[in-house]
Amino acid sequence: MWKQGVTASGPLMQRALEIRGTRRFALTLLTGGEAAMRVMDDILLARLYDELVVGGNIHKTTRRNRFKGLDQQVLAIVRERFAAVPELLVHDVGASSGITSLELWRSLVAERPTRMHASDYYAVLLVVRMANCPWAVVCEEDGAPLQFVSERFVLRAVQPESVLRPVNRWLQRRARKWLPQVDALLKAAGAGQQNAAPGRAGASIERIQLWHPECSLTAAAEPRFSVGRHDVFATMPPKWHLVRAMNVLNPGYFNPERQRVAARALAGSLLPGGVLVVGRTREEADASTAVSFFVREGNGLRVLLDLRGGAENRDLILEAGGAL
Ligand SMILES: C[S@@+](CC[C@H](N)C(=O)[O-])C[C@H]1O[C@@H](n2cnc3c(N)ncnc32)[C@H](O)[C@@H]1O
Structure with a gap:
């Protein structure tokens, strides 16, 4: 009926990393600045890069010792x-x-x-958060949406969720209603701005460097x-x-x-x-x-x-x- 994602570190994340299952990982795990990234282990980072599909169909998969x-x-x-x-x-x-x-x-x-x-x-992701919106919306630098992340769910922004998970599909439809506001916010903030959300109390835009x-x-x-x-x-x-x-x-x-x-x-x-x-x-x-x-x-x-x-x-x- 539904599938929850991995949205925070803890036992659920450890288990998801160990079993290499299909649970989706929230790209918001990459936020928190370089210090947070530094304490992550390579397995988690590689998992998050596996999750990243940019420009419509391009994977960012990479890992240490690959070459x-x-x-x-x-x-x-x-x-x-x-x-x-x-x-x-x-x-x-x-x-x-x-x-x-x-x-x-x-x-x-x-x-x-x-x-x-x-x-x-x-090389950069944007995480948009808005007051009253239950979703953090992860976007590419040009504003293309990639993921919706709530406390428990991680949904794709564009590709439809599986018919086998009607709850995820329903949540995705609801989350998509926020996209025009996300778009307007990013346009108003202009390219390259962090935590700038003109005219919107409680809204923020966080930039994540993907290095x-x-x-x-x-x-x-x-x-x-x-x-x-x-x-x-x-x-x-x-x-x-x-x-x-x-x-x-x-x-x-x-x-x-x-x-x-x-x-x-x-x-x-x-x-x-x-x-x-x-x-x-x-x-x-x-x-x-x-x-x-x-x-x-x-x-x-x-x-x-x-x-x-x-x-x-x-x-x-x-x-x-x-x-x-
Ligand atoms: C599968 S990864 C390869 C990463 C690394 N070279 C490796 O082999 O482990 C493909 C990379 O190409 C990048 N990429 C896609 N389109 C690009 C473009 N037009 N210019 C530069 N890089 C691009 C993606 O962002 C992604 O990081």
Whole structure:
């Protein structure tokens, strides 16, 4: 008839984490600032990132050690190709929480000076709360609603709840009635404002940075590690020796034309001789990753290496990158 979600830490959350069941986790668990994020364990953070679907169909799934084996391959290529470079410049695109960027940076920086920029387009969530509204409404930065969270329930904002859970469906219909007010509030507050809710007593907007707390702390302390917002489709002047785009250019996310635009933008951001790494995690359990390494030569790309058959869109990337 209904299914409650996980909305607070405690025994219910622990059990839900242990059994890996279908109970939905409230994205509001990410609120409370960096200090709260810091005390969360990695299992919970990974679970919350699994919960995040942005831009309609794009998952933010990531986890520590996801690219342990791949990082060794990257190190080998860097040693071989960039031995003479005084400082290696690396961009990790679509980095989600950035934890895998940090891991790669740590491996690289142990061997040589390396500057790493981890970027993602969906790096912030907004949590809107209004007086008399029983729901906290979690939205993307552009206002697209993602979740309704009450004391006990966690509902999707857009996709209908299952017919097997009529209570959830009924609650979802009621919660959706608040969306015009959420929209008006966000528009009145303007982009990028926190706790600004003009003309509405008791309303608040909280911004949640989606970088892993270890990334935020490292970025604050280390000038050679930074995080920021970047759109994979946006062009950039050639400035990187190594660009990595893992689990971003998935055919399930973007049609071939969009993938081509992104491939051109990524290839165009490479310095001459720079390396582009594109691929997808096939088996999460054993971190098996199908990857292609491309090198920028002249105005095009050449395949340097394919692992596990290479990226599924390898040829498309090669073709698009050949037309810089
Ligand atoms: C599945 S996650 C991959 C995270 C990490 N690279 C990994 O493999 O563990 C895909 C990421 O791509 C990001 N993304 C989606 N569209 C994007 C865009 N247009 N520009 C930059 N990043 C984007 C999402 O926000 C998400 O964090």
